[in-house]
Amino acid sequence: MDFLTNSGVPISWYLILSAILFAIGASGFLMRRNIITVFMCIELMLNAVNLSFISFSYMWRQVDGHIITFFVMVVAAAEAAVGLAIILTIYRNRRTLEIDQINALKN
């Protein structure tokens, strides 16, 4: 019990958790067919990268990683606004959210 309450967590575990989340997000990005879910998988990957930035920031005892995470959040917010507007436009023009049917550039 003493082990559970007193010991710290190795920093590499945080990085491994980040890698697992990124892999799940990437597989969802490739696997899913709904464009909104694909977009959410991108957000999941961004979050995983943020976790590794914060872990490295802790490792080097510097705040720079926090700043980068802050910028990633800002870019993600801007990306979500523009991306969802694009999704709305696609739905209005083509009446579908399935990415398999949005293939105008293919032919």
Added chain:
Amino acid sequence: MDLILFFLLAFVAVGCAINLVLQSHPISSAISLIGVMVSLAGLYLLLGAEFIAAAQIIVYAGAIMVLFTIVIMLLNSGKEAPGRMNNLSRFLGLPLLLVMVGLLAMVLVQVVPPTQEVKFGNFTGGGPADLGMLLFTKYVLPFEATSVLILVAILGAVVLALKEMD
């Protein structure tokens, strides 16, 4: 206590992430993503990043996910049709994913010094004061560039959404 909290939050995060990928309805995926973000905010607190944890809850779980939920509601997006996967991806996808994560974990364990341990309270540089000091001195140029980025994003979103009116 650190270990218990880490495992609790990590299991919630990974479970919610897997649920995000496996659910067939987008609204279930959105709620799972909120679970991932909230547990990641807890992990940020353990790592001493108080300001980022608060921003994670407010910006990600608050603003961005509300935007997602509104769009799902607006488009009345229903269940996703079961995807047709070819045999190669059906049988090789999961093993290859596990191999990739295993390789990454192996490299990380070897590269990162094992003496580095995360104890809550060992690093207290993540408060708003320290962050603001760095943001307005060393990173002031990217910060100003961000304002242009947000302006462009707003204009782009408005232009894309306005097409319907005319």
